[in-house]
Amino acid sequence: MDDVRDRIEKELGSVMGRLRQLGGAVVIEEFPGALGDNSPFSDPTEEVQVQGEREVSFATRSLLVERANRLAEALDRLREGEYGTCEECGEPIAPARLKAMPEVTTCVRCQDKLERLARRLEPAAVLFGEPEEED
Numbered sequence: 001m002d003d004v005r006d007r008i009e010k011e012l013g014s015v016m017g018r019l020r021q022l023g024g025a026v027v028i029e030e031f032p033g034a035l036g037d038n039s040p041f042s043d044p045t046e047e048v049q050v051q052g053e054r055e056v057s058f059a060t061r062s063l064l065v066e067r068a069n070r071l072a073e074a075l076d077r078l079r080e081g082e083y084g085t086c087e088e089c090g091e092p093i094a095p096a097r098l099k100a101m102p103e104v105t106t107c108v109r110c111q112d113k114l115e116r117l118a119r120r121l122e123p124a125a126v127l128f129g130e131p132e133e134e135d
């Protein structure tokens with residue numbers, strides 16, 4: 001488990017570092033490889049930062065803040081011995097999933113359920129998300 005803590009702390013550190021950079025001017029420079037290859041999804045913030053636009057860096061910033069919060073929460077959960085347990089159903093979260101995204105708080109099933117629910121609650125997502133639906 002100390003491994004996990006280490007990873008989360010490192011990740012949090014690098015997210016905070018990026019936030020600090022964004023705090024001042026527009027960020028174009030990145031630390032290549034600072035985040036390692038531990039994310040299975042390409043980070044949406046990577047692409048947008050290349051453009052170096054102010055609004056984009058604002059969006060990037062809130063993404064990073066969100067991420068930092070989740071990572072800090074994960075550290076709390078680790079301290080409390082709740083890490084790796086699904087918040088929703090109480091089942092253990094698959095180790096592979098935790099490895100890919102150390103900050104997750106739900107298992108795949110619950111995540112899926114929550115996402116579906118969120119989509120239903122967001123009219124914008126319905127409007128732009130599935131234009132083919134004609135029912």
Ligand SMILES: [Zn+2]
Nearest residue numbers: 086089107110
């Ligand atoms: Zn669950």
